Amino acid sequence: MLLPLLLPVIFLLYLRYDPKKQAPGDVDDLKVYPLVGRFPHFVKNQHRLVEWSVHVARRSPTHTTTFKVVGMPGVVLTANPDNLEHIAKTNFSNYPKGEYMLTKIEDFLGRGIFCSDGDQWLWQRKAASFEFSKRSQRKFVVDAVGSELVDHLLPLLDQAARHGRTLDMQHVFECFSFDNICRTAFGEDPACLAAADEGSTTPPEKREAIEFMRAFDYVQNAILVRFVPPESMLWRVKKALNMPPEKQIREALDTVLGYADRIVRRCKERGEADPGSRGDFLAHFAASGARELTDDNLRDVVTNFLLAGRDTTAAAMTWFFWLVSGRPDVEDKIVHEVHRFRRIHGPTGSTTFSLDELREMHYIHAAITESMRLYPPVPQGMHVSKGDDVLPDGTFVGKGWAVNHSLYAMARLEELWGKDCEEFRPERWLREDGTFQPESPFKNPVFHAGPRMCLGKEMAYIQMKSVVACAFERFSFRYLGGEEHPGMEISFLLRMKGGLPMQVTKRQPGPLEGF
Numbered sequence: 242m243l244l245p246l247l248l249p250v251i252f253l254l255y256l257r258y259d260p261k262k263q264a265p266g267d268v269d270d271l272k273v274y275p276l277v278g279r280f281p282h283f284v285k286n287q288h289r290l291v292e293w294s295v296h297v298a299r300r301s302p303t304h305t306t307t308f309k310v311v312g313m314p315g316v317v318l319t320a321n322p323d324n325l326e327h328i329a330k331t332n333f334s335n336y337p338k339g340e341y342m343l344t345k346i347e348d349f350l351g352r353g354i355f356c357s358d359g360d361q362w363l364w365q366r367k368a369a370s371f372e373f374s375k376r377s378q379r380k381f382v383v384d385a386v387g388s389e390l391v392d393h394l395l396p397l398l399d400q401a402a403r404h405g406r407t408l409d410m411q412h413v414f415e416c417f418s419f420d421n422i423c424r425t426a427f428g429e430d431p432a433c434l435a436a437a438d439e440g441s442t443t444p445p446e447k448r449e450a451i452e453f454m455r456a457f458d459y460v461q462n463a464i465l466v467r468f469v470p471p472e473s474m475l476w477r478v479k480k481a482l483n484m485p486p487e488k489q490i491r492e493a494l495d496t497v498l499g500y501a502d503r504i505v506r507r508c509k510e511r512g513e514a515d516p517g518s519r520g521d522f523l524a525h526f527a528a529s530g531a532r533e534l535t536d537d538n539l540r541d542v543v544t545n546f547l548l549a550g551r552d553t554t555a556a557a558m559t560w561f562f563w564l565v566s567g568r569p570d571v572e573d574k575i576v577h578e579v580h581r582f583r584r585i586h587g588p589t590g591s592t593t594f595s596l597d598e599l600r601e602m603h604y605i606h607a608a609i610t611e612s613m614r615l616y617p618p619v620p621q622g623m624h625v626s627k628g629d630d631v632l633p634d635g636t637f638v639g640k641g642w643a644v645n646h647s648l649y650a651m652a653r654l655e656e657l658w659g660k661d662c663e664e665f666r667p668e669r670w671l672r673e674d675g676t677f678q679p680e681s682p683f684k685n686p687v688f689h690a691g692p693r694m695c696l697g698k699e700m701a702y703i704q705m706k707s708v709v710a711c712a713f714e715r716f717s718f719r720y721l722g723g724e725e726h727p728g729m730e731i732s733f734l735l736r737m738k739g740g741l742p743m744q745v746t747k748r749q750p751g752p753l754e755g756f
């Protein structure tokens with residue numbers, strides 16, 4: 242009964258807050274208000290929730306804070322690895338994604354593997370796990386990534402270096418990752434990377450894919466409004482009345498889902514024409530026999546894998562290249578490792594590297610991992626409690642409460658990573674002999690943890706290590722965005738606001754590098 246009275250109070254507190262008057266480093270003291278508790282702080286900081294989560298985590302001895310309004314489900318924000326292990330593994334069945342989140346994104350991602358719970362999630366997980374575990378599938382990914390590198394990415398970088406053209410590397414990586422995931426997962430070759438060259442004209446047959454990417458990006462950003470008060474209480478009404486921004490979201494979704502439907506149709510047509518010949522994931526998934534798959538099921542597979550396969554990798558590569566551009570010592574070590582492999586294996590004539598060679602590049606693996614620790618592609622995870630529970634640190638969680646874990650904050654806690662926790666230091670991941678030393682996935686949950694741990698982890702590393710090794714062997718990259726830290730644009734992922742403008746310079750080959 243208190244809810245209708247409390248919501249205007251929260252909204253008024255939100256309206257009184259002016260983020261322009263708050264200095265970037267300012268934080269509040271999380272004052273507890275009558276009835277609404279700390280929740281107004283949560284509302285007024287929603288525009289910078291990722292950065293603010295660091296303050297919230299640091300101010301609590303257990304790195305956990307509860308935001309609760311009387312008469313409403315609470316929100317728990319934690320950066321405690323023990324709590325995450327409890328949520329993601331020990332008491333996994335009590336913390337699904339939850340209908341609160343799924344209903345808001347169902348028209349975008351359906352009930353695919355990343356947006357489903359229970360049996361619907363389990364059968365997809367089993368089918369996908371079988372495909373990802375095959376060595377033949379990993380080799381297929383290596384070959385596809387290598388082909389995209391040789392045919393598209395390296396020539397684009399070479400042209401930029403020759404003509405002194407500035408590249409938005411975030412856009413380049415998004416195009417590259419989109420082409421690659423379409424090729425490996427769906428048997429498609431949209432060739433969007435060719436359009437990243439500003440001097441080229443997009444062929445008519447490729448415009449469909451370019452329009453899809455634009456619509457996909459728009460939906461990711463726009464749909465998050467559904468989670469933000471007061472829109473979180475109004476979006477269903479606006480959707481029913483076809484009012485902005487729901488009208489624009491629907492129009493963009495028509496483009497996204499139409500493109501995904503065409504991928505499914507072409508996949509089935511090729512499979513019928515030549516059964517058993519396809520190497521891509523979607524064809525194997527459709528033929529897995531896990532259950533009778535409808536076209537809608539397969540369309541959900543497409544949209545879910547595009548989100549995971551394109552956007553996470555592109556976001557990780559964007560922050561990595563920015564970090565390395567400010568650390569010439571790290572760049573030198575990356576180049577040294579690549580040259581060492583060339584010396585060991587000799588001039589094989591191959592531009593790219595084999596799966597076994599990539600696995601042995603421990604420093605590059607460590608540098609990428611360290612970059613993702615500091616700038617996780619998915620900066621925050623969300624679950625909903627099915628029943629009352631108590632987290633390991635003593636925090637009470639009520640039925641229906643949202644429990645969010647902040648990866649971004651976990652990376653910036655001295656208790657977990659030491660006094661240099663905010664420093665980009667790949668060596669923290671290496672043993673004395675130079676081999677990679679992993680950490681607990683609950684301490685560094687970039688690929689999540691527990692039963693929902695990302696199945697594509699190895700394939701993501703294959704793609705990223707291939708790009709880093711081949712690109713830095715030939716080129717050096719300089720950030721042209723000024724001295725300030727780039728802004729963060731939050732969609733479903735951690736994108737760099739304004740892109741990543743970089744100057745590409747051809748690396749001069751040394752005496753042992755000219756092959």
